[in-house]
Amino acid sequence: MSTQIPGTALQLRSLVRPDQMVELFLDTVEVPKPGPSEVVIRVEAAPINPSDLGLLLAGADVTAAVASGPADRPVVIAPLPAASMRAMAGRIGVPMPVGNEGAGTVVAAGSSAAAQTLLGKTVAAAGGGMYAQYRCVDASLCLELPAGTRAADGASSFVNPMTALGMVETMRLENHGALVHTAAASNLGQMLNRLCISEQVPLVNIVRRPEQEELLRSARATRVCDSSSPTFMDELTAALKATGATLAFDAVGGGKLASQILTCMEAAASPPTGSYSRYGSTVHKQVYIYGSLDRGPTELTRNFGMAWSVGGWLLTPFLQKIGPEGMARLRSRVVAGLSTTFASSYSDQVSLAGALQPDAIAAYARQSTGSKYLITPSLEG
Amino acid sequence: MSTQIPGTALQLRSLVRPDQMVELFLDTVEVPKPGPSEVVIRVEAAPINPSDLGLLLAGADVTAAVASGPADRPVVIAPLPAASMRAMAGRIGVPMPVGNEGAGTVVAAGSSAAAQTLLGKTVAAAGGGMYAQYRCVDASLCLELPAGTRAADGASSFVNPMTALGMVETMRLENHGALVHTAAASNLGQMLNRLCISEQVPLVNIVRRPEQEELLRSARATRVCDSSSPTFMDELTAALKATGATLAFDAVGGGKLASQILTCMEAAASPPTGSYSRYGSTVHKQVYIYGSLDRGPTELTRNFGMAWSVGGWLLTPFLQKIGPEGMARLRSRVVAGLSTTFASSYSDQVSLAGALQPDAIAAYARQSTGSKYLITPSLEG
Numbered sequence: 134m135s136t137q138i139p140g141t142a143l144q145l146r147s148l149v150r151p152d153q154m155v156e157l158f159l160d161t162v163e164v165p166k167p168g169p170s171e172v173v174i175r176v177e178a179a180p181i182n183p184s185d186l187g188l189l190l191a192g193a194d195v196t197a198a199v200a201s202g203p204a205d206r207p208v209v210i211a212p213l214p215a216a217s218m219r220a221m222a223g224r225i226g227v228p229m230p231v232g233n234e235g236a237g238t239v240v241a242a243g244s245s246a247a248a249q250t251l252l253g254k255t256v257a258a259a260g261g262g263m264y265a266q267y268r269c270v271d272a273s274l275c276l277e278l279p280a281g282t283r284a285a286d287g288a289s290s291f292v293n294p295m296t297a298l299g300m301v302e303t304m305r306l307e308n309h310g311a312l313v314h315t316a317a318a319s320n321l322g323q324m325l326n327r328l329c330i331s332e333q334v335p336l337v338n339i340v341r342r343p344e345q346e347e348l349l350r351s352a353r354a355t356r357v358c359d360s361s362s363p364t365f366m367d368e369l370t371a372a373l374k375a376t377g378a379t380l381a382f383d384a385v386g387g388g389k390l391a392s393q394i395l396t397c398m399e400a401a402a403s404p405p406t407g408s409y410s411r412y413g414s415t416v417h418k419q420v421y422i423y424g425s426l427d428r429g430p431t432e433l434t435r436n437f438g439m440a441w442s443v444g445g446w447l448l449t450p451f452l453q454k455i456g457p458e459g460m461a462r463l464r465s466r467v468v469a470g471l472s473t474t475f476a477s478s479y480s481d482q483v484s485l486a487g488a489l490q491p492d493a494i495a496a497y498a499r500q501s502t503g504s505k506y507l508i509t510p511s512l513e514g
Numbered sequence: 515m516s517t518q519i520p521g522t523a524l525q526l527r528s529l530v531r532p533d534q535m536v537e538l539f540l541d542t543v544e545v546p547k548p549g550p551s552e553v554v555i556r557v558e559a560a561p562i563n564p565s566d567l568g569l570l571l572a573g574a575d576v577t578a579a580v581a582s583g584p585a586d587r588p589v590v591i592a593p594l595p596a597a598s599m600r601a602m603a604g605r606i607g608v609p610m611p612v613g614n615e616g617a618g619t620v621v622a623a624g625s626s627a628a629a630q631t632l633l634g635k636t637v638a639a640a641g642g643g644m645y646a647q648y649r650c651v652d653a654s655l656c657l658e659l660p661a662g663t664r665a666a667d668g669a670s671s672f673v674n675p676m677t678a679l680g681m682v683e684t685m686r687l688e689n690h691g692a693l694v695h696t697a698a699a700s701n702l703g704q705m706l707n708r709l710c711i712s713e714q715v716p717l718v719n720i721v722r723r724p725e726q727e728e729l730l731r732s733a734r735a736t737r738v739c740d741s742s743s744p745t746f747m748d749e750l751t752a753a754l755k756a757t758g759a760t761l762a763f764d765a766v767g768g769g770k771l772a773s774q775i776l777t778c779m780e781a782a783a784s785p786p787t788g789s790y791s792r793y794g795s796t797v798h799k800q801v802y803i804y805g806s807l808d809r810g811p812t813e814l815t816r817n818f819g820m821a822w823s824v825g826g827w828l829l830t831p832f833l834q835k836i837g838p839e840g841m842a843r844l845r846s847r848v849v850a851g852l853s854t855t856f857a858s859s860y861s862d863q864v865s866l867a868g869a870l871q872p873d874a875i876a877a878y879a880r881q882s883t884g885s886k887y888l889i890t891p892s893l894e895g
Contacts (some may be wrong), residue, residue, distance in 0.1 A: 187792045187793075188792045216817075219817070220817055223784075224790070233529065271795060344695070345659055386816060387816070392811070402746070403604075410604070411568045411569045412828055412830075413832065422816070423820075425816065428816075430773070430813045430815050430816070431810045431812075431813070431814040431816060432812070432813055432814075433811055433812040433813075433814070433824075434811050435767060435768070435803070435806065435809075435811070435826075436597075436601055439804075439826035439827070439828040439831075440826060440828075440831070442823055442824070442825030443814075443823070443824050443825065444822055444823030444824065444825075445819065445820035445821060445822050445823070446820070447793055447820040447821070449793075450796065450820075450821070458546050466784075466857055
């Protein structure tokens with residue numbers, strides 16, 4: 134392990150330009166000196182999560198991306214649809230650092246005990262701006278990884294594990310007894326499946342293709358519904374009846390899926406025959422949208438009574454709600470399960486420059502099952 | 515006032531037939547003898563509220579309604595679209611009594627003191643099945659109207675007044691400081707406008723036509739936005755910024771209106787320039803859908819951050835939430851304001867048979883502003 138720190142290093146930036154183009158490039162920035170409570174991490178691994186794509190790509194049409202510049206300092210530009218441009222007003226002209234989380238070695242530390250104790254250690258941090266060779270963060274944001282853990286194995290220890298735990302916690306806080314999850318073959322979905330098995334929480338997995346169903350069944354998932362099946366609605370209703378699930382977390386967002394889930398929840402909640410209520414059942418049905426794999430409008434048919442709610446769900450406000458103690462409790466569970474329940478795997482590893490190759494961008498923007506990119510910023514491109 | 519009670523009397527019924535037709539007719543039913551705690555009301559006035567139409571018309575295509583039978587015992591049939599038929603499974607073959615609320619004279623009473631004290635009094639009741647000449651209900655469901663109140667003036671003392679009060683109470687319970695209301699020129703909307711003026715609650719009224727805006731402005735509404743205006747979104751955003759309203763009650767349901775409200779709430783909540791957050795503002799934005807003037811799907815564009823929720827809102831569960839004491843408190847406020855804040859007016863009065871004329875059905879099914887029907891069952895058709 135070398136602790137020689139260069140004066141400057143590379144950082145990936147995403148810039149929305151006034152001409153409706155997104156520009157991705159590697160900036161050369163000074164490596165900061167840590168303040169008393171801070172540490173400097175040499176970032177060795179940082180995942181590209183779905184939650185990074187909004188900031189990174191800004192809704193650009195990546196199929197029209199054009200690269201220029203030398204191989205180790207690529208510049209990529211891609212056009213932004215007008216509709217996406219409106220939502221970007223706050224960031225026009227500001228080159229944004231990207232990367233919610235990552236892991237690496239602490240190569241410099243401030244004078245405080247909390248910072249000094251991390252010197253030389255492998256840590257994970259969800260500090261933002263992690264697509265960089267060096268990142269200076271407050272020591273309190275660092276999670277010290279168990280001795281011997283590789284940075285690649287701790288890089289995804291925050292976003293997906295805490296989201297999976299947050300879904301199960303939300304289920305309990307809001308008095309539901311089971312969960313529905315869409316895009317269930319995703320990295321997060323597989324993690325949630327392992328978590329629900331270990332916690333004995335009934336989980337209804339919704340996928341979009343037969344091979345995704347196989348993948349989950351081979352991971353011991355008992356309830357998997359394929360939305361491409363002609364009998365999807367019947368199968369989902371049966372799974373909801375069997376589990377009593379009245380809470381869904383939806384990564385798809387657009388289209389009819391949220392509405393279909395509510396329709397099937399209502400069918401599962403209603404008595405098969407007998408009394409008619411014009412306002413539907415009194416069973417409260419909740420769908421939280423936490424992703425936007427389909428960026429089109431959410432279409433709700435409202436044929437599921439009046440006791441329903443659809444809303445946004447985000448990790449950060451949830452963590453604020455449970456407070457520092459709740460968060461610490463969840464963090465310690467992640468550390469304990471880092472190589473089991475909360476393990477991540479990657480299909481591709483790329484350098485910072487490699488992350489800006491148009492074919493790589495097209496691949497991770499597609500967010501297809503089984504494809505997950507890990508950036509290794511300390512590798513030269 | 516005659517207290518001579520016939521042995522049988524007329525009751526309006528709505529029947530969904532297995533052949534996908536809705537049949538509306540007047541049934542001749544026995545007038546029940548009241549149990550000890552019950553009273554028999556001679557129903558003199560019962561409004562046709564939007565909330566009655568679901569049970570009455572069952573989603574039928576009333577433009578294709580066909581009437582038959584004698585003038586005083588009409589039978590109307592109208593076809594049901596297949597989509598509506600699915601939701602009606604629980605009521606096929608069961609002729610349903612209709613009419614959420616009404617008022618009239620207590621002509622018979624059971625032996626209990628609570629029942630006896632109402633004998634001869636004019637009362638309002640939200641007992642269901644009020645489109646009938648006589649209705650037997652528990653005395654506890656009756657609201658004794660102040661002496662001298664005509665039945666017509668007390669007929670609408672439950673659904674609209676309690677809904678308007680429920681909206682303001684919900685605003686306070688869920689920590690919002692102002693309200694948005696759609697279809698704001700409706701009978702309920704005008705009532706809510708008067709209530710908010712008297713309670714000093716900032717209210718943003720959304721209407722669909724210039725003449726509805728005029729109607730509300732003449733009723734001293736200060737903030738009215740016309741969704742047919744080309745600058746609607748800007749006007750709504752300005753009104754939301756001025757009031758800080760983050761809660762809307764939407765009677766329209768289908769289409770883009772709920773989404774537009776959330777978009778404008780987000781624009782009003784965001785700082786005009788400066789810091790960009792890819793997840794939008796942290797201000798929670800809530801739309802409750804309580805009606806379905808547009809029965810098409812609700813389309814949410816989700817360009818309003820992640821702190822949002824859209825859900826169903828219904829009076830009955832709200833009243834259950836605030837409990838008997840809360841309900842009694844609201845009821846006494848209705849009585850005090852029956853001729854002012856909570857007054858209703860009607861464009862048309864019809865007998866039970868008159869309510870089944872195809873042109874009347876077409877008129878009240880349209881739910882257009884200024885058109886409100888009152889059924890007077892004690893009038894012979």
